[in-house]
Amino acid sequence: MFLSQPPPRRRRVMPKAPVFHKSTNIITWPADKVPVEIFTLIASYLPRSTIQNMRLVNREFEAKVSEYLFRVVVVPFKSEIYGISSALHGEVSDSAGSVTIQDKGMKVFEGFGSRIRKFALSFEYDEYRLAYPPLKSDQEAITTFWGIYRWPFQNYNRYTQLEGLEQTADETRTMAKALGYLKTANELGLSIDGGLGWLPGPDVNALVVEKGEKPVVFGLSRFVPDPRHKPTRCLKTYRACDPASAFSQSNTRMYHAYESMLIEAGYHEDNVDAGVRLMMETETSSEVEATTNSDGSAAAFTSYASQAMESIFRHMNSPDFVPCRSVNDLIDIQKHKTSEQPLKPNDLTNAQKEMLLEIEWAQRAFLQSYAVAVIDNPSTFENIRTLTIARLPSGHLPTLRRGDFWQSLKHVEKLSLGVIPDWREISKQPAGWVQDQKTQPSLAVTVAYQIFHEQIARRANIKTLHFEWICGGEYATGMYSRNQLILPAPLVRKPTHMVCRTRQFPVLYLPFVEHLSLKNCWVSPHVLNDFFENQKYSLQSLKFDSVSLSAPIPMLADPGPGTQIGNGAGGGVPTQGAIQHAAAFAQATAVQQALQAPQPAVNFPNGPPNIQQLLATTDPVPNGLEWLAIRFGSWSQLIDNHTPGRRLADIRYDRNIGEEPMSRPSTKLKKMEFHSCGYVRVNLDFEQSMLDSPDAPGLPLAGKKDNNYGSIMLNPNDYYLATIVNHISHMETATLENAWNIEVGWPTRLKNLVAESKFDGIPDPGKGRFAGVIEATNLN
Structure with missing residues (x-):
């Protein structure tokens, strides 16, 4: 008998995952x-x-995506340290935020270095941090059997973070290792700003601040701007604390001051709180006030600049807002007490001076390590073709005058250099206190000329060169900076050589540069003419961006200081010095014109003519063609002498009012490009009335600022800083337009710049400025 088998246990079958086929249209x-x-x-x-x-x-x-994101990288050097901007600058491609060159930062270099094509290091101060410096006690805590007391430091006490940053900057081998991963990079960049240049302080343009743009290294950002939140009514740059909380703020800062003392004295953190409370309880109110206010960092936080911005934003939000402000509007906005301003550029607190001093120390160590890292690793930079030094204080330029530095970058073909002229020198005295010595920014001309003459001019590999001053000019923001504070171009060794004509001074010669660009500077006519002559066998293209001419300097003249220093005026009425040089000027003008036109030299049987007679040529022209007569020492004359295109003599000949012109001198120049060029007034004692508008000039804007907070701004006590003249004669306008198709006045695409300039009190932005391109023709 057979026993039946139990039925098999059924297994639970899990349903199969659905299979998606192409026919289901699932993407x-x-x-x-x-x-x-x-x-x-x-x-x-x-x-x-x-x-x-x-x-x-x-x-x-x-x-x-990383191929695009990390193609251009700008890394702030230890950005979390006080005094360094915490935000990445420009086209930064870093997913983690801040990148350092040690530890985590080194891994970033290892992982993404092969994807980087443009790389730059930035080391820039934060103006907000400078306005409110980090707390640093000037006393140390000493423990005795009867308690804790404070005593001044025997040696200069450093900001801990900046001291650590300087020590990190000294690690040359670490920097060299980091840069060694940039094997595929073809462009190297650098951006340094230590705050020793022009400080705007309360002179803020709200239209510019509202845009939130940051300084860039490699030009405009490749990224679309992130959506911006509605701007707060109180700007971060100069925000104010609630006055009701001033007492608690003061107590908080005092607590942190004592906390730092005890930590530096070696107290364990478990005992710090009790020690701080003991010190606070045993101090008198006057001692507390003296401690917290000794460096100015715990003073009342109410900033009158922030109040001004509040008023501006109220005005901007009104229905009848127009992006322009008159001088009276500016005065009304800025009537607040200057004593409440946290950052007074002309009167820094001791803490602010110490911060600038220590930033300068750290930056000097950083730049030296950077230079040594480049010198010691020439093979790393075999592929570097472009060097972009976007910002560099003039005081640091000597570090880059080393020949071995440029020899290690022997394949660089394109160089861009932006220099921040120093307005002050901060130094530590033997007694331990910090001295703030004001200096003339035009002295930067000498160090810039030296690096060009001694290094750049000798490098046959450098074919394209760009230079600009980062100080003042048409693109600067603020009432005290816009359209003024313009430095001479470093085409001569000293700023005095730009105007002195008692003898011939050497003019910069760049024998290998084929493409040159100058931005935000001024030049005297005779120096620019000599520079053209120097470069005619090498230069192929020339670009002028906000480059201005001064009035012509008479032969044998050596103009001294004018009489209107600091307010942009001067020269409206011929000075005694100009009258004395009138005869020499007349003679030089006659000789120059005789060389330019096939006619006898001009004689003056009745003595030297007046100034206006000296300014026009004597070439006869029919009615309606007066624009063919050009002023001596004008842009029209310089362009006519050196243009690669048509000359005025060619136009005269074509219209049968002149002889056939002689063939032009041999030159390689094929293109001249102008962007917002015109004239400037220099506060020196020589004739400049030919630049004046026929309309009666009013009091310069700068002269109307003195009653506001001019006392706390840096004083431009430098006679070689020029001011834009927003005027060009109707006759020269016709010459530029008819002869070379040059446009006078700012085009409509610059409407934002126009609005920002008007906000800074410039009544007619772009007036008297011209732009255009002149290219070579087939004329011989």
């Missing part, structure tokens, strides 16, 4: 099908924050 990511060029194209329409989020989708997204 899936086509792995490794989309080329990196498509990713790059899409990324070009996105803000950086969105591109960073795209890296989180999957590994393919991360790899292909």
Whole structure:
């Protein structure tokens, strides 16, 4: 008999996952099908924050997006340290925020160094941190059997963070190792600003601040701007604390001051709180006030600049807002007490001086390490073709005058150099106190000329050169900076050589430079003429951006200081010095004109003519063609002498009012480009009335600022700083337009710059400035 088998146990079968077929129209990511060029194209329409989020989708997204994101990288040097901007500058491609060159930063270099094409290091001060310096006690805590007391430091006490930053900057081998990973980079950049240049302080342009733009290294950002939140009514730059909380703020800062003392004295953190409270309880109110206010850092936080910005924003939000302010409007906005301003550029607190001093120490160590890292690793930079030094204080220029530095960058073909002229020198005296010595910014001309003459001019590899002053001018912001504080171009060794004509001074010669660009500077006519002559066998293209001519300097003249220093005036009425030089000027004008035109030299049987007679040529022209007569020492004359295009003599000949012109001298110049060029007034004692508008000039804007907070601004006690003249004669306007198709006045595309300039009190921005391109023709 057979026993039946029990029925088999049924197994529970899990339902199968659904299989999606192509016929179901379910969209899936086509792995490794989309080329990196498509990713790059899409990324070009996105803000950086969105591109960073795209890296989180999957590994393919991360790899292909990073190619675009990390192509251009600007890394702030230890940005979390006090005094250094915590935000990454410009086109920064860093997903973690701040990148350092040690520890985590080194891993970033290892992982992404091969993707970087443009790399720069930045080391820049933060003006807000300078206005409210980090707390640093000038006394140390000493423990005795009867308690704790305070005593002044025997040696100069450093800001701990900046001292550590300087020590890090001294690690040359670490920097060299980090830079060694940039094997595929073809452009190297640097940006340094230590706050020793022009400080705007309360002179803030709200229209510029509202845009939130940051200084860039490699030009305009490649990323679409991130969506901005509605601007707060109180700007961060000079925000004020609630007056009701001033007492608590003071107590808080005092607590941290004592806390720092005890920590430096070696107290364990468990005992610090009790020690701080003991010190606070045993101090009198007067001692507390003296301690917290000794460096100015715990003074009342109410900033009159922030109140001014509040008033401005109220005005901007009104229905009848027009982006322009008159002098009277500016005065009304800025009537607040200057004593409440946290940052007074002309009267820094001791803490602010110490901060600038220690930043300068750290930056000097940083730049020296940077230079040595480049010198010791020439093979690392074999692929570098472009060197962009976006910002560099003039005091640091001598560090880059080393020949071995430029020899290590022997393949660099394109150099861009922006220099911040120093307005002050901060030094520590033997007694331990810090001295703030004001200096003339025009002295930067000498150090800039030296680096060009001694190093750049000798480098046959450097074919393209750009130079600019980062100080004042048409693009500067603020009432006290816009359209003024313009330095001479470093085409001569000293600023005095730009105007002194008692003898011939050497003019810069760049025998290998083929493409030159100058920005934000002024030149005297005779120096610019000599520079053209120097470069005619090498220079192929020339670009002038906000470059201005002064009035012509008479032969044998050596102009001294004018009489209107600091307010942009001077020269409206011929001075005694100009009258004395009139005869020499007349003779030089006659000789110059005789060389330019096929006619006898001009004679003056009745003595020297007046100034206006000296300014026009004597070439006869028919009615309606007066624009063919040009002023001696004008832009029209310089362009006519050196243009690669048509000359006025060619136009005269074509119109049958002149002889056939002689063939032009041999030159390689093929293109001249102008952007917002015109004239400036220099506060020196020589004739400049030919630059004046026929309308009666009013009191210069700067003269009307003195009653506001001019006393706390840096005093431009420098006679070689020039001021824009927003005027050009109707006759020269016609010459530029008819002869070379040059446009006079700012075009409509600069409407934002016009609004910002009007906000700074410039009544007619762009008036008298011209722009255009002149290219070579087939004329011989």
